[in-house]
Amino acid sequence: MKNEILEPDEAKLTALLHECRPAAPSLPPRFEHAVWRRIERAEAGSHAGSWLGWTDRLADWLLRPRWALIGIAALFLMGVVAGALSATTAAKATARERYLAVVAPNQVR
Amino acid sequence: MRRSMFILLAVVLASAAIFLASFWLGGHLCRAQLARNIDDLHWLRLEFRLSDAELARIRQLHENYLPKCRSYCEQIAVKKRELHVLLNSGTNVSEKVEQKLGEIAALRAQCQAEMLRHFTEVSRAMPPEQGRRYLAEMRRLTLGFHEQIEESMSHLSAPEHGHH
Numbered sequence: 001m002k003n004e005i006l007e008p009d010e011a012k013l014t015a016l017l018h019e020c021r022p023a024a025p026s027l028p029p030r031f032e033h034a035v036w037r038r039i040e041r042a043e044a045g046s047h048a049g050s051w052l053g054w055t056d057r058l059a060d061w062l063l064r065p066r067w068a069l070i071g072i073a074a075l076f077l078m079g080v081v082a083g084a085l086s087a088t089t090a091a092k093a094t095a096r097e098r099y100l101a102v103v104a105p106n107q108v109r
Numbered sequence: 110m111r112r113s114m115f116i117l118l119a120v121v122l123a124s125a126a127i128f129l130a131s132f133w134l135g136g137h138l139c140r141a142q143l144a145r146n147i148d149d150l151h152w153l154r155l156e157f158r159l160s161d162a163e164l165a166r167i168r169q170l171h172e173n174y175l176p177k178c179r180s181y182c183e184q185i186a187v188k189k190r191e192l193h194v195l196l197n198s199g200t201n202v203s204e205k206v207e208q209k210l211g212e213i214a215a216l217r218a219q220c221q222a223e224m225l226r227h228f229t230e231v232s233r234a235m236p237p238e239q240g241r242r243y244l245a246e247m248r249r250l251t252l253g254f255h256e257q258i259e260e261s262m263s264h265l266s267a268p269e270h271g272h273h
Contacts, residue, residue: 059113062120075124079131086132087139095143095152096250102149103174104224104251105182 153231156246157239166234174227181220188213224251 028034061067148154150171154164192209228247232240 055111055113055117059116059120063116071124072127075127076131079128080135080138082128083132083135083137084139087136087143091140091143092152092155095146095155099149099152100250103171103178103227104247105178 153243157235157243159235159239163234163236167231170227170230170234174223177223178220178227181216181223185213185216185220188216221252 062071150164150168153159153167159167188209192206192213195203195206195209225248228244228251232244234240235243
């Protein structure tokens with residue numbers, strides 16, 4: 001209790017010190033809200049950038065009926081065209097051998 | 110493993126199955142369509158995009174050439190049989206064997222000359238550019254084989270000649 005009773009000089013000193021203390025900078029409006037927004041955004045960004053997040057989104061996208069149907073149709077079309085081209089090439093080679101066998105039999109070549 | 114990974118794996122497998130099945134289907138349908146055509150000249154029509162008139166002219170040339178080719182082939186086959194008989198009768202390469210080889214070579218040369226004449230006639234029945242391509246292709250396919258062998262043999266024998 002002895003310490004709580006300030007001498008007049010000490011009271012002056014304390015008042016001076018209070019005057020000298022720099023004032024705390026004023027925070028911008030909605031500062032706290034902005035900080036939380038930044039934290040949430042950072043967390044969401046790290047999840048989206050991860051590999052697992054990417055596969056999740058791709059799987060979701062592929063399971064949408066519209067894209068699944070388009071994919072199946074495209075694959076089917078590409079397969080049929082590739083198969084037909086391959087068969088045509090093979091058939092052409094067979095037809096050429098057939099022609100050669102008639103006009104230039106092996107014993108003449 | 111996560112659910113999305115299973116989904117992606119299933120999608121990849123299903124895609125491969127769909128592609129392979131449709132590849133087989135496309136090939137099968139195309140082969141079935143092409144197999145209906147059993148014409149010897151089908152390749153000419155396909156490769157050189159000939160009109161019906163051009164193909165008809167070439168077919169005539171083809172029909173005229175076939176008996177000659179067949180005749181040469183039969184003569185060569187007879188001479189080859191005679192050669193085999195001679196070869197089986199002794200172990201040495203006799204004068205008769207040599208003569209028979211010469212006869213076969215002469216017949217083969219006549220046949221090849223006839224064949225080349227036919228190719229030239231056929232090429233003239235085609236549009237000029239296609240005709241040139243046909244002639245080059247036929248020469249490559251019929252005479253190129255021997256040229257390749259001779260070339261490879263001459264390369265092989267070159268160092269040996271150098272030693273002598």
